[in-house]
Amino acid sequence: MSKSIIYLLHFAIYTLLFLFFGKGGFKKTNNARDFFVANNSFGVGQSVFTYCATWFSAASMQGVTGNVYAYGVSTILYSIAPWLFGAIFHIILTRKLKDYDVITVPEFFEMRYNSKFLQVSGGLIVLITYTLYIIIQVAGFGIVISELLNINYFISIVLMYLFIIYTTFGGLFSVARTHILNFSLVIISIIASAAIVIDSIGSLEAIFEGARLINTRPFSNFPYVTETGGLLHPFAKGQMPPSIIFMSFFGWGLGLSTNPQYATRIISTQDRTTAKKMIIYSLIILSLLYFGLTVIGLGARVLVSSIESINSVDEVFPYLINNTIYSHLSGLILIGICAAPISTANSQLLLASSGFTYDIYKNLSNKSIDDNKFLNINRLFIFVVSTMALALSIYPPQSLLEYGGYLWGFFASTFLAPLYGGLFWEKATKQGAISSFVAGIITLLVFIIKGSKYPSLPGVIVSGITFYLVSKYYHGKGSVRDEK
Amino acid sequence: MRNDIENKILIPFMLLLILSILVLTIISIANSYKLILDNEGNYSRRELDNILVYMDYTKDEVQDEDEASQIVLDYLKERNIENFFLVHSDEYLIKNINIKDDFFNSQAYLLIYEEYEDYDWTLGYCLEKSSLFYEVLDNERYLILVSIIVMIISMQVTIIVSYSISKPIKQLAAYCDKIIDSSSFNEKIDIKRIDEIGILSDALNNMIARLEENNERLIEMKSLSTIGQFAAGIAHEIRNPLTGMKTSIQVLKYRLCKEDNSTNGRLFDGVISEIDRINELITGLLDFSRPRAPSFQETKLLNVIDMTLKGINKAEEGKNIEINLKYEEDIIIWADNFHIKQILLNILNNAIHSIESRGVIDIIIKRIEKDDGHDDLVEVQIQDNGCGIDEKNLNKLFTPFFTTRKKGTGLGLSIVYELVKINKGTIKINSVLNEGTQVIMQFPIYGVEENEEENTNN
Numbered sequence: 057m058s059k060s061i062i063y064l065l066h067f068a069i070y071t072l073l074f075l076f077f078g079k080g081g082f083k084k085t086n087n088a089r090d091f092f093v094a095n096n097s098f099g100v101g102q103s104v105f106t107y108c109a110t111w112f113s114a115a116s117m118q119g120v121t122g123n124v125y126a127y128g129v130s131t132i133l134y135s136i137a138p139w140l141f142g143a144i145f146h147i148i149l150t151r152k153l154k155d156y157d158v159i160t161v162p163e164f165f166e167m168r169y170n171s172k173f174l175q176v177s178g179g180l181i182v183l184i185t186y187t188l189y190i191i192i193q194v195a196g197f198g199i200v201i202s203e204l205l206n207i208n209y210f211i212s213i214v215l216m217y218l219f220i221i222y223t224t225f226g227g228l229f230s231v232a233r234t235h236i237l238n239f240s241l242v243i244i245s246i247i248a249s250a251a252i253v254i255d256s257i258g259s260l261e262a263i264f265e266g267a268r269l270i271n272t273r274p275f276s277n278f279p280y281v282t283e284t285g286g287l288l289h290p291f292a293k294g295q296m297p298p299s300i301i302f303m304s305f306f307g308w309g310l311g312l313s314t315n316p317q318y319a320t321r322i323i324s325t326q327d328r329t330t331a332k333k334m335i336i337y338s339l340i341i342l343s344l345l346y347f348g349l350t351v352i353g354l355g356a357r358v359l360v361s362s363i364e365s366i367n368s369v370d371e372v373f374p375y376l377i378n379n380t381i382y383s384h385l386s387g388l389i390l391i392g393i394c395a396a397p398i399s400t401a402n403s404q405l406l407l408a409s410s411g412f413t414y415d416i417y418k419n420l421s422n423k424s425i426d427d428n429k430f431l432n433i434n435r436l437f438i439f440v441v442s443t444m445a446l447a448l449s450i451y452p453p454q455s456l457l458e459y460g461g462y463l464w465g466f467f468a469s470t471f472l473a474p475l476y477g478g479l480f481w482e483k484a485t486k487q488g489a490i491s492s493f494v495a496g497i498i499t500l501l502v503f504i505i506k507g508s509k510y511p512s513l514p515g516v517i518v519s520g521i522t523f524y525l526v527s528k529y530y531h532g533k534g535s536v537r538d539e540k
Numbered sequence: 541m542r543n544d545i546e547n548k549i550l551i552p553f554m555l556l557l558i559l560s561i562l563v564l565t566i567i568s569i570a571n572s573y574k575l576i577l578d579n580e581g582n583y584s585r586r587e588l589d590n591i592l593v594y595m596d597y598t599k600d601e602v603q604d605e606d607e608a609s610q611i612v613l614d615y616l617k618e619r620n621i622e623n624f625f626l627v628h629s630d631e632y633l634i635k636n637i638n639i640k641d642d643f644f645n646s647q648a649y650l651l652i653y654e655e656y657e658d659y660d661w662t663l664g665y666c667l668e669k670s671s672l673f674y675e676v677l678d679n680e681r682y683l684i685l686v687s688i689i690v691m692i693i694s695m696q697v698t699i700i701v702s703y704s705i706s707k708p709i710k711q712l713a714a715y716c717d718k719i720i721d722s723s724s725f726n727e728k729i730d731i732k733r734i735d736e737i738g739i740l741s742d743a744l745n746n747m748i749a750r751l752e753e754n755n756e757r758l759i760e761m762k763s764l765s766t767i768g769q770f771a772a773g774i775a776h777e778i779r780n781p782l783t784g785m786k787t788s789i790q791v792l793k794y795r796l797c798k799e800d801n802s803t804n805g806r807l808f809d810g811v812i813s814e815i816d817r818i819n820e821l822i823t824g825l826l827d828f829s830r831p832r833a834p835s836f837q838e839t840k841l842l843n844v845i846d847m848t849l850k851g852i853n854k855a856e857e858g859k860n861i862e863i864n865l866k867y868e869e870d871i872i873i874w875a876d877n878f879h880i881k882q883i884l885l886n887i888l889n890n891a892i893h894s895i896e897s898r899g900v901i902d903i904i905i906k907r908i909e910k911d912d913g914h915d916d917l918v919e920v921q922i923q924d925n926g927c928g929i930d931e932k933n934l935n936k937l938f939t940p941f942f943t944t945r946k947k948g949t950g951l952g953l954s955i956v957y958e959l960v961k962i963n964k965g966t967i968k969i970n971s972v973l974n975e976g977t978q979v980i981m982q983f984p985i986y987g988v989e990e991n992e993e994e995n996t997n998n
Contacts, residue, residue, distance in 0.1 A: 057674045064684055071688045072558075075695045082703045083546055211685055218692040225696065428707075 059378060059386070060206035066387030067205065070241070070394070074219065077237040081226025087427040088418075091227035091434060092159050092410045093324040102232055103334035106403075107321045108341055109235035111139075112242050113400035114196045114370065117393055120346060121376075122369025124353025126274040128267065128287030130296040131353070136346045138305045142312030143339055145476070149313075150322055150331040152479040158323065160407075161316040161475065162415040168478040169486040172419060177493060178471065179415025182316055185466050186408035187441055190220075193401040194449040197394065200374050204390055210450060216398065217446040223402045224409070224438050227431075228324060231402045238395035243341075245392020246348040249373075252381045253355030263351060264288065266358035274372075275363050287357060303510040310516055311464025314471040317403050320410075356380065409438050462504060462511055469496035469515030473523035481527070488527025495522040545706040550698050557694050561687040568683055572676045577650060580672065584623070584652040584665035591616065591663065592654060599658065609659045616663075625653075627662040637666050708737045712744060725752035775822040782822070786815045824951035827882075827958075834876035834962050838986045841905060841918065842870045844877060848884040852892065860898045863888075867905040871918045872986040875963040880983075883959050886952040887922050887979050893945060894926025894977060908982060916988035923978040929971035937969055 085091050098106065115135075123131040158164045162178025165171060198213035205212065223230045257263050271284040286293040291301070312318070325331040356376045366375055373393060377386045413434045418425060425433075473496070474489035496519030503511030595612050602608040616626060616634055626634040650672070653664025708731045715729045725748050731741040789811050797805035845865060873880070891901045901924045908917040929937070929944075936942045938957040943950035960967045964984050971977040 058678050061674070061677050061681060064681055068684060068688055071691060075554075075692065079546070079550065079695065079699055082699050083544070083706060205681070205685075207681060207685060211682075214689065215685075218689060218696075222692055222696050226699075 058206075059382070060204065062387050063390050064205050064207075066391050067201075067394070070391045073237055074234060074398075075222070078223045078226060078230050078234045080233060081223070081228070081230025084229045085227040085431060088414060088430055088434075089159055090229065091431055092406065092414065093320060094228040094232060096324055097326060098232065098324050098330070098334075099326060100330050100333045100337065102236070103321060103325050103330060104337050104341065105239050106228075106232040106235040106324070107318065107334050107338045109239040109242070109395075109399035110317050110321065110403040111338070111342060111400075112239065112345070112396050114193065114200075114393075114397040116346070116349070117242065117245075117396040118196075118200070118370040118373045120349045121353040121356070122372035124350050125357050125372045126278060126282075126369050127292045127296055128282070128289065128354070128357075129350065130290055130292040130301075132346070132350065133290055133301045134296050134304050135308055137301075138307075138309035139312050140339060140343065141305060142309040142315075143318070143335060143342075145310075145313035146318055146322060146335045147332060149319065149476075149479065150335065151328050153319060153322055154325075154328045154331060160410050160414055161314075161319045161471065162411070164478070165474055165489065166419070168484075169474070169489045171486050171490060174474065174486075174489055174493060175415050175419050179411040179419070181466055181470055181497075182411030182415070183408050185463050186317075186404040186411070187445060189463050190401050190404055190408065190442070190445045191448045191452060193397045193404070194220075194445055195452040196370065197397045197401075198449060200370075201394060204374055204378060213446060213449045216401070217442055219398050220402045220405050221439065221442050224405045224442070225435050228320075228406060231406055232324075234402065235399050238399035241388075241392045241395040242399075243345065243392075245389045245395075246345050246352070248385045248392075249377065249381070249389050250348040250351045250355075252383060252385065253352050253359070253376075256381060257355055257358055260351065263355045263358055267354045270357055270361050272361040274357070274361075275366050277367055287354060303513055306468060306516050307462070307465050307510060307512040310468040310472055311466075311512065314467045314475055315464060316467070316471070317407055319475075320403075320407060352376070405438055405442055408441055409434050412437055412441075462500075465500055465512030465515055466497070468512050469500040469519050472496075472516060473519045477523050477527070483527055483531040484523070485527045485530040487530045488523045488525075491526045492519045492523030495519055545709070546699065546702040549702040549705075550695070553698050554691075554695060557691065561690065565680065565683055565687060569673075569676055569680055572679065573673055576672050576676055577669070580650060580667055581652060584650075584667075587621070588652055588654055588664060592656070595656060595659075605658065609661075612659075621665075623665050623667050625664060625666060628660060633661075634663075705737070708733065708741065712737075712741060715744070719748065725749070725755065775825045779819070779822050782815055782818060786812060786819075789815070821949045821951070824949050824955060827951075827955050832879075834879055834959075836874055836963075837877060839873050839875050839877045839880055840870060841873055841880075841920070842867065844880050845884060845903060845905075848881050848888065851881075851885060852888050858897075859892065859895060861892060861895055861901060862899070863901045863903065865903045865905075868907075871905060871907065873918055873983045874986040874988075875965070875983050876959075879959045879963050883956050883963075883981070884920075884922075886956045890952060891922060891924035891926060891977070891979075893948075894924055894928070896927065899925050907985070916985050917982045918985050920981045920983070921978060922981075923976060925976040928973040928975050928977055929969075930973050934969065934971060 089095050120131060120135065123135065127134070153164070156164050156167055158167060160179070160182075162175040162182065165174035165178050194213050194216045197216045198209050201207070201212035201215065202209040223234045254260060254263065257266060267287040268285055270282055270287050273281045280295050283293045286295065291297055321334065322331045325334055352373070356372060359376075359380050363372065363375055366372065374390070377389045377393075413430065417433065418430065470493050473492040474484075477484040477492075478489060496515050499518040500511050500515035503514050508514075591612075594615070595608075598608045598612050599605070602611060613626070613633060616624070620636065622636055624634060624636045625632060648669055650667040650669055651664065653662055653666075655662050711731060712729060715727070718727065719725065728745050728748070729741050731738060733741070789808055793805060793808035793812075797808060842865075849863060849865075888901065895901075901922065904919075904921040904923075906919050906921075908919050933942075933944065937953050939950075940954040941950035957967060960981055960983075966982045968980045969977065970980070
């Protein structure tokens with residue numbers, strides 16, 4: 057039997073499980089709070105699954121493995137460490153954010169600063185950023201699945217489209233239930249892959265020993281040839297200089313710390329203690345999984361020091377399970393690779409919907425809209441946005457894929473100062489928040505247009521300084537804090 | 541798994557769908573497999589026949605048998621035909637197959653072969669059937685994909701449909717709970733649908749509205765009944781001193797007012813008139829609160845009407861009222877004679893009061909035929925062309941103490957209602973403001989066995 061048919065049969069079984077897990081949210085959802093934050097009902101177990109599943113996208117599953125394959129352990133400093141660093145902020149965020157009892161982060165801006173403008177602008181950032189990110193996820197999923205299942209690319213993106221619509225229609229209850237399935241598959245997939253890789257090479261020590269000796273070009277269009285020992289060097293022997301790692305802390309780390317998809321997870325927990333436990337347990341699990349991905353990446357390089365048939369780091373993991381370590385478990389591992397982007401994309405689609413319906417539409421037009429009507433508008437919007445994302449994914453704009461990596465920078469440059477400043481600085485003012493939001497986004501756009509590789513850094517700095525100075529000025533003038 | 545509507549619809553539907561898809565897929569794969577097996581068999585057969593023709597031809601052309609067989613062998617080796625084999629004395633001369641040697645006896649292979657006795661050759665084609673099956677499976681991938689897509693869409697649609705059924709039912713249940721908790725009928729359920737659930741919700745709203753109306757009426761009746769009993773209790777106590785007061789005032793008038801038209805005389809008359817009015821009210825109260833049990837008897841309706849008409853003052857305050865009695869026969873009813881008189885008196889008095897100066901009152905008596913042909917009821921209609929009754933007051937007419945007249949007690953029609961009821965009759969009032977009023981009563985006819993039996997038992 058051909059590999060693609062084996063994968064397809066695995067995929068069919070996964071679909072059945074997915075459908076089973078995803079049902080049930082529809083009937084439990086009665087209002088916006090149910091739909092977006094599951095009526096703040098999640099206990100530790102459910103929260104950990106949904107937090108981790110939202111976190112673990114294709115960027116982790118394929119990105120980290122591929123980068124470790126190409127750059128070695130410096131990937132830990134370049135991406136894993138900034139992510140985990142950003143997550144530490146979530147612990148700080150927990151207590152204060154739960155106190156405000158909001159449904160979305162932009163709603164917090166409205167409550168804290170009494171500014172509809174900030175809520176609407178925040179909703180707009182959430183809407184645009186996540187919609188663009190969903191396109192990237194759908195396109196990425198489509199490429200991998202169409203190659204592995206040997207099916208048409210369009211059919212594979214339609215599958216992704218149906219998966220995310222199916223769960224998002226049921227709100228966070230449905231999304232979180234599928235997260236249990238998806239993240240379980242991700243864990244199984246990583247453990248299985250790591251075990252096969254270690255078994256193929258002999259031991260962990262053998263992997264590190266083998267990696268130390270690698271001195272090839274990972275794939276044909278990769279710009280660098282790995283120096284001997286470079287894979288185990290913290291800065292990849294110059295390929296990943298400390299400056300890049302420092303910059304990525306601003307892009308990835310601070311972006312993640314303000315990313316509303318995690319704030320929503322905090323809000324959806326039962327209480328503060330649950331939220332804190334959720335973050336701590338999640339970070340432990342994620343660290344272990346990243347260790348597994350590092351082992352897979354390094355092991356793959358030891359097993360096959362150069363892959364001629366691929367063009368990007370994202371293709372390393374699929375190539376590995378389909379060729380180098382192909383086994384009876386490959387189908388299961390492939391499903392894990394599929395599950396990661398699906399579980400992130402449905403979370404983001406739900407947030408994109410909240411950005412429009414809750415922060416923009418309801419906020420501006422109709423505060424007292426009927427619950428059923430509001431939920432129907434959300435579902436209609438989800439359908440429209442995901443269909444739009446599907447259409448754009450057929451021929452994904454090149455510029456979007458190019459600048460996709462900057463998307464988290466939008467959150468860092470616009471949300472960071474008003475969010476953390478508003479929560480922890482008494483003197484923060486509405487004027488400071490609005491001006492920092494505007495200054496942050498303008499700086500970010502200017503640096504992106506100028507072609508800067510790291511536009512988040514100036515964005516965050518300008519936003520932070522503006523927030524501090526303007527707030528101090530207006531607070532000094534006796535401006536009354538608009539906190540409700 | 542909860543046994544709710546969603547699951548009751550979803551699970552059987554999805555099982556059926558999955559089963560259908562599976563059956564469809566299996567049939568499709570089986571057909572394709574059979575087709576490809578036949579094709580491969582036919583193709584191999586043709587190829588083999590061609591080779592045999594070539595062998596015969598070579599044998600005819602080349603006289604030396606060894607040379608001829610060598611030419612054929614070289615030719616076949618050169619062609620390197622897929623899945624082909626050639627065996628000579630248990631030894632493979634050509635083996636383009638990667639299978640076990642015992643394939644001759646296995647069902648797992650598609651085997652087409654011939655024995656060429658001249659050379660002692662066995663040659664043919666052999667294919668592993670499973671490889672053909674996987675090839676079919678590979679070609680059916682889009683069927684599997686379409687099945688997956690259909691499953692997702694069907695599941696989503698089923699969830700939405702079952703949700704649209706269960707959601708309003710839950711709303712209705714929550715609404716009922718709310719009514720139970722708050723004991724208030726003020727809220728209405730707002731489900732705008734045109735299907736059975738919409739009908740149910742409308743019916744529920746109507747039922748609640750009726751319940752609310754009846755509840756209010758019940759509360760009102762209860763309070764009025766209490767008031768009536770209380771008033772009747774007091775009435776007894778008032779009536780005796782009132783009689784004494786009236787007698788004393790009449791004596792005083794006799795002693796003090798020798799002239800009929802003196803001012804004091806008119807004052808005494810006024811007081812006596814008011815005492816009469818109080819008496820009338822008390823009588824009404826007593827009749828209403830404790831009406832005498834009916835003494836059922838043969839009651840000639842025309843006699844009672846005649847007696848009643850004699851008793852009423854139709855020339856009251858100089859009114860010109862014409863009373864017409866219309867009947868086809870004298871009907872005897874089974875009722876209390878005095879009660880019927882009282883009923884007619886009260887209704888006729890009301891009719892006279894409703895007419896300002898000139899008017900007509902029609903009394904119509906007729907038999908009512910039932911669907912089964914029996915006429916066991918008589919209908920008495922009393923209609924006037926007086927001032928009529930405002931529509932908003934129609935449902936309060938039988939409420940005690942409700943009156944639109946300045947000097948009315950509000951007990952007349954309440955008493956009528958009670959008396960009609962205890963005489964096993966029914967009463968209905970139709971009225972149009974400024975046009976007139978029609979009172980329709982029905983009573984059991986004497987001579988219909990069930991009537992007497994029923995009423996006697998009661």
